Amino acid sequence: DAGVTQSPTHLIKTRGQQVTLRCSPKSGHDTVSWYQQALGQGPQFIFQYYEEEERQRGNFPDRFSGHQFPNYSSELNVNALLLGDSALYLCASSLGQIFGYTFGSGTRLTVV
Amino acid sequence: GIQVEQSPPDLILQEGANSTLRCNFSDSVNNLQWFHQNPWGQLINLFYIPSGTKQNGRLSATTVATERYSLLYISSSQTTDSGVYFCVGSSNTGKLIFGQGTTLQVKP
Numbered sequence A: 001d002a003g004v005t006q007s008p009t010h011l012i013k014t015r016g017q018q019v020t021l022r023c024s025p026k027s028g029h030d031t032v033s034w035y036q037q038a039l040g041q042g043p044q045f046i047f048q049y050y051e052e053e054e055r056q057r058g059n060f061p062d063r064f065s066g067h068q069f070p071n072y073s074s075e076l077n078v079n080a081l082l083l084g085d086s087a088l089y090l091c092a093s094s095l096g097q098i099f100g101y102t103f104g105s106g107t108r109l110t111v112v
Numbered sequence B: 001g002i003q004v005e006q007s008p009p010d011l012i013l014q015e016g017a018n019s020t021l022r023c024n025f026s027d028s029v030n031n032l033q034w035f036h037q038n039p040w041g042q043l044i045n046l047f048y049i050p051s052g053t054k055q056n057g058r059l060s061a062t063t064v065a066t067e068r069y070s071l072l073y074i075s076s077s078q079t080t081d082s083g084v085y086f087c088v089g090s091s092n093t094g095k096l097i098f099g100q101g102t103t104l105q106v107k108p
Helices: none
Strands: A005-007 A010-013 A019-024 A031-037 A044-050 A053-057 A064-068 A074-078 A087-094 A107-111 B004-007 B010-014 B019-025 B030-037 B043-048 B052-056 B059-064 B069-074 B083-090 B096-098 B102-107
Touching: A005 A087, A010 A019, A019 A087, A019 A107, A031 A074, A031 B096, A044 A064, A044 B096, A074 A087, B004 B083, B010 B019, B019 B030, B019 B083, B019 B102, B030 B069, B043 B052, B043 B059, B069 B083
Parallel strands: A010 A107, B010 B102
Antiparallel strands: A005 A019, A019 A074, A031 A044, A031 A087, A044 A053, A064 A074, A087 A107, B004 B019, B019 B069, B030 B043, B030 B083, B052 B059, B059 B069, B083 B096, B083 B102
16 A cells, blocks of 8 residues: 655755655545645645645745645645745645644755 | 744753743634754654643644743754654644744753
């Protein structure tokens, strides 16, 4: 039973570029949430997708957008990258919106 | 607002020692959980503990919901226990709120 899979594991981008991160949820899960973890900090909630719609959003600018596909996988897109976007991006899946979160190993994004 | 505060921020132990990590959380936090993040970034759920006490091997956790705090106990620590321990609450919509974490280093 595969857990949450994220790709790529590492990524280096230049300021101003755009990036897409991908997440495949754990088998049987239908909800995907994205978190940003800056160095030395706890993860911060970006947004959550359920039934292919963004259900709730944290305090992140519109440069951060996402999508959920019919197979429940999800993408996180970040436009006009800033140096401050450098972080570990974590995807968590769950069945429903409340319990039983499983996290992926994350994508480490470095913006130079 | 929703707040989760952890202490201590850093902890260094000798292998075999015991430790207690503390988490204080605000009224609007539900469904208290403890996670461990290994040095490679993987987050593993240790306990879902909105109230009461649970034990899993050398780890145990207690949450006193009426007083808005939770404790994570690590006994006979091992080097593999190193990493960051997060206390995590959730809002009533399921958004996870992480504390700042306790970074634990267990020395051999």
